[in-house]
Amino acid sequence: xxxxxxxxxxxxNFVRETKDVIExxxxxxxxxxxxxxxxxxxxKRVVSSRQQxxxxxxxxxxxxxxxxxxxxxxxxxVKRGATFKLEAFKPVxxxxxxxxxxxxx
Numbered sequence: 001x002x003x004x005x006x007x008x009x010x011x012x013n014f015v016r017e018t019k020d021v022i023e024x025x026x027x028x029x030x031x032x033x034x035x036x037x038x039x040x041x042x043x044k045r046v047v048s049s050r051q052q053x054x055x056x057x058x059x060x061x062x063x064x065x066x067x068x069x070x071x072x073x074x075x076x077x078v079k080r081g082a083t084f085k086l087e088a089f090k091p092v093x094x095x096x097x098x099x100x101x102x103x104x105x
Contacts, residue, residue: 022046
């Protein structure tokens with residue numbers, strides 16, 4: 001295996017692992033917000049994400065299903081210790097009936 005192929009493989013693994021972490025955190029955000037607001041949100045997919053390294057903040061735009069409608073939400077997670085904590089979760093766009101940040105955050 002050439003060093004170029006190894007580098008490509010390492011980079012591909014890093015990208016795959018990063019995508020897996022982001023999706024895991026998006027699912028966590030939907031579940032936590034859904035539980036807090038007593039909703040039946042179902043995670044569908046990550047639309048986009050941004051990471052800020054210091055402090056470690058993860059902003060995720062995602063799709064979640066509420067009833068028959070698929071809506072777009074923004075989640076803000078902050079890494080504290082070894083885990084991410086959901087700081088805010090809100091719908092994107094107008095006319096959304098789901099709203100709010102998490103209480104006490």
